[in-house]
Amino acid sequence: MLSGRILREFTPDIYSKDFVYGYQKWNVSFVRTDRHIGAFLKLQSPSQGLRCRLDFSFTVVNRDHFTKNVSFIEKSCEFSPDASVFGRKTFIEIEDLLKRNFLQETGELLLEVEMRNIHSIYECFMRLPKEIGAGNHHNNNHNHHATSHSIHHHGGSRRDSYEERMESTYFMFGLSDWSISLFPDNSVAEADGSVEVQLQRHTSFDHLCYVRYRIILGDEGTFDSGDLEQVLDASGVGEPFTIGASVHRLARGRSTLRVKVEMISVVSVSEVYLSAIPSMGHSRSSTGGGLGGAARAHCYDRDKQAWILEADLTGKYLAFRLFYTDISHVPRKFSRYVGWNIRLVSKGGSPRPKRTVDGPYSKYYVQQEADDGYVIRTDVLLDELKESECPYLDGEDRKMTLHIEWMDSHLLINPNYTSLDDVTRLHKHQMSREILALQAENYALEKQLYSYQQSLAKTTSGLPSRSNSRANSCERNSTVNRM
Template sequence: MALLYRAARLKDRADTHVFTFVVTRSATREPDRDVTSKDFCCAHQRWAVAFSRTDAALGVYLVWRGACEGMRVYVDFTFTLLSRDHFTANEGFSGKQVRFSAGCAAQGRGRLVPLAELASRFADARGEFQLELSMARVRTLYSCELRAPRLDTPPIAFAGFDWSVAVSSGGGGLTLRLVRLSGEGQSCRVRYALALGEGERRVHSGPLEALCDAEGGTPAWAPRPPARLAQQLHKGGVRLTLELVWARALVELGVAAGGRPATCYDRDKQAWALRCDTHSDTVRLHMLYRDVQHVPRNHLRYVSWRAWLVRAAPGAGEADAEPLPGAPFAHYYAQESADEGLMMETALRVDELTRPAGAFLHAGGDLRVRLEWGDTYLLFQATYHVYDDLCRMHAHQMRREIAALQAENYALERQLFSYQKSLAYAQAQAGEAAPAAGPAPREPPQSPERSLSTDTEYA
């Protein structure tokens, strides 16, 4: 069994996610048993980690669970076996922009480490070891050929919803619209990009971001030039490419200023309550997890979200909602009889609630709050706190800095050795006694995150 133990998100450009698994001895001592982790989410796709065993070695694979026809996902991933002695003794491999598709949903290495070495260097007395998975630069692309009369794509699964691209042809032009087919009555915010054609004739929309309403519609995109694309669509067809970046569920609820709580539900159908707190100079919103007693015993449920105060009547050029400071909010929840709640500060002063024409007061004197749900993980072992995330993130950052400095030092040593050899050769040509060329450069250090992607055996 492979248990998701911890998850951390590094706030870098690649949007790196690091998952740590505790792997029990069944992965090595029960060859006939299929050892696979439970599904987990990263970049709005479902994944799992699977193990294979031969007589002498253990293999590990990253498995894409959301495979569908026409879709492909590209991932930078690294598997690292964590040494019990020192991080420089870790063993692993990596792949850059590895492609996952419906016909190839598992990628990894069949011989990661010999079983004898696994037992001596990585496993503890119980035969358990820790495996770290790093995932970054995850891209989801969908492609298909559009030909008249069929102008809509088949359903596309992403972020827990089903999507489709609807194409309308009329007036000598084309319009494309991303439509959500599932999740009726629920709003979400989606970021995506559309492209028509190939090569030099490819027309790209650039990044698009839209609020998908309860009916599932988004604003239309009209590619240019319209006449040529419409002609291609009716003659020989045109290639459509859709890149899905993210889709996050939204909920808006009215919160009474008098303190009566409002109830809402997250993506996992768990109940939450939000009440207004006016016992300070500024209004605070008290977020409570009502179903905290349903968290499995000896587990942690990590939940993150963002929040906005929605304006009653936004002016020209004014945003319709003001984000709450301190976002994103995140917390770890263990099984309790009741949740004490998390307090979210706002910039709204309490005395503004008494003004009849307040910027954030809606009909009935309620505040309108918009919540956007983020990452959610169910983690094994409840003895953990959100404060530990900082230490874990710093550890990964320092490991990267050390690896970069080691590589830079090795390059400088090679350059110095080359200069010494050139000097010795010039002195020998001049008939002078050539000094020793100096020590040969040492072997490159064994970096904990060295890339072995050229040697990676992909399934």
Template sequence: MSLLYRFAKLQDRANTHVFTFVVTKSVTRDLERDVTSKEFACGYHKWAITFSRTDKVLGVYLVWKSPSDGMRVYVDFTFTLLNREHFSVNEAFTGKQVKFTYDSPAQGNRNYIPVSDLYARNFTDTNGEFQLELTMGNLRTVYDTEFSVPQSIFGTKSGAQKFESSYFTFGGFDWNVALYPHGTKDLALHGLDGRGSIPGRGKRFSLFHRVQAGSEAYPASYPISTRGSFPGGSGDGRVSVYLNRLTGFDHQCRVRYNIVLGENDRRLDSGIMDDVSDTDGKGYGWHPRTRFNDLVYKGVVRLHLEMMVANTLSEVAVTSMVLPTPVVAQCYDRDKQAWTIKSDCHSETVRLHMVYKDIHNVARNHLRYVCWTAYLMRLHGKSGHMEPVALPGAPFSHYYSQEASDEGIIMETDIAVKENEELHNVYSSPNIIRMIKSRRMRWEGHVARMGRRGMHMREPGCPYLTDKGQLRVQVEWGECYLLFQATYHKYDDVCRIHNYQMRREIGVLQAENYGLERQLFSYQKSIAYAHSRGTYSDDPATPDGRCEDDDDGPYFEEPAYSLGDRSLSTDTEYA
């Protein structure tokens, strides 16, 4: 049996995830029996570790549990067997950009360590249990397919023609790609009208790839590309490509991907696209400025898709003023756990109070790690779309154990609060909707002058407020893990011991480095002093640079000092 015990995420370029497992003695006791851990998520895929044992050797494998035909996953991973005495004798196995496919979903080392070494080298405790650390990073997900093009398609330009790929799994959802050779005549068929609105819903969602990269609503860390695209596939004979979500229609989903059509000189790259898949599973799509005929090569159109992000979204509306009874909005995460959000306008800026309502459902003696990013939705004056503005301090994360109730987490915003009494008078006015609409344009210039910092709600036309005077909050759910052992345990001692050992050795290395730097500085000081006396020479024949055949008399009669005379530097320390 193998239990996920601890988890850590490193803020590095590789987006490294570190998982620590507690492996029970059943792995080493039962011969010819493979032991597999419970599934865990990393890089929007489900994984597990499995052990195989023969008479003398223990093997370990990383298993991709959500494979799809045509999809490949590349990952850097390292298995580290934690030694109970010293970190320098840990047993590690590393793989760089290892490829996982539908036919080869398991990769690892069948001769990881001799079983006798587990006990002889002090990897196991008195119960025969040991800890295995798995590090994963640089995950890449690639999907390749091709569409066979019949000759009859070139004789018509009907917008109803399309090619669809097989489905694949990513981020806990099933997806496929739809290619329209001559565009879509009616965007409403795909959940969008020409302005990016969702028909019949009376509201608009965020089209991220229509927001410039580096803006305050969408930071530069989210690259956006609109190369070769234009808003709307209007059925004018140009290609339209849609990424369709086939499951999980109870939530919206933020997705990031890159599509490449064609090959060789007919290759067309979309760049990194950011989109929102609505509750019907439809997104804005990609509409390149090219003809379908230019992509066909030998009767085939090849499609290369790289999936990067697929996060569940929840959206609620909260009040923006002080009320006798606070209005609480409820939402659900990807595991259908209930959360509540309410606004707090008693401070100088608006604060959001987020509470985990289903905290009593956390498994006993377990920790639930949850990570999320919260946004305030703001109306973009020129495009008319709602764009997300991340809250300061995002992303947020917390560990939850089984309790009767949750105290909640306070999330700060940059929006200043108007005086409570004045707010109440403003929003109790019967003409509030007319006032908001009339003053919204005044806010556009005001926001442009002030920038992100210093936003306040002194005008009813604030772009953060809806027509009802509410704030729209969007929550993007990230990683979520259920970890064994909710309290401090002896298993934690191993990592703490390794931590102190590393600190001690790093301190010794720093002291040694400091001593070497002092010696180097002393030598440089001696050389500089010799230069100032004019006695330094690169010729090692004599200390003062004279040649051996000079007849000016013996060297010891000269009053000049040499580089070799250590009395030049009275405060120099030598090793």
């Protein structure tokens, strides 16, 4: 909702609160001129070398009919530190807002902002070591060139043959700082060399995270990793992977190596451990709906909200219940929307965690004394948990390891909004997009028809008319008669 005071003279610019989309922080602003209201979208978390490309639109909603709405669309806008704001100064005329029934009963304007198809790409040029195996080089960083320096060992691990680290500058994604490190293998000849690549997170160390990304090395995409998914531990260090080519071969004789990183997604993860021993009692638990004596684990989401996960071992298949224990702390007149997913981590066999059935999940929470819990089902038979070689249980304490992915968390001002409202809102959004697509198609057909008409008119004007043809024919006949 945009305050109606934007229509008054000498009104200062109006800014929205910051919000997150595509793992970046944004806000919108509205600027009044003598005749128009301007609307702008700004990237609040720009990083040197990072470009965010996306489509967005602004729409001011008319009270009478949706066909009277006024909107504009910007496609493939590339946000960067040098160009962090896009929009239109002349979005809508003030006179139109006053005369065409745009003001709501509260005196405010209802606006919609849509953002789609975001791509976040970081790019830098890493300066190569001058001498192979020399070690401990320190090159200054110019024009986003990364430094080359001695490797820091993490967690006591050693890379004896990887004496140097080439590291990028930091960039922002998912409200955390990241960098890419390359570890050239200088212990062998250049033709047989290799390089390790490692993604690192430098902030937000309170959670594990799943990160999806893609790395391209070389000016012409000499190496393309494709989409990768990794688990980064609480220290922020990911598992490195090895490329079977030296940095000099990847750079193709140049003194710098071009590095592009497309960041796709990052999700905070709570790692919990649950016992697989069935509960003997069936009394109600204090969490509001669980089984007494059930295996449970406490955890916190990325907003420091407290939760409890219980294992439900009473049916044929393994199931879980997730309780929002801080539900009594949801502010009055607000609701909290939370989206999550759960993976059952395998101890052996398949390297990929097993997702639960019907995920991901979401729910709207309002203030109440206790949460009844959200049932999460799996297709894992309880009989499998009794097997000595069960891939989901630790061999010693017989506990399951689960990863809760906290995908979304938003505090909403409307406490009565539920998942049922999502359906009608989605349908409205789909219909409006269909109408826009049909309008664009109709406009394209009209242009094509006009082009055909113009072409036909030119063709017709180049042909002799019937009267001229008859006159020419009579003239030829009279000439023949004279002869």
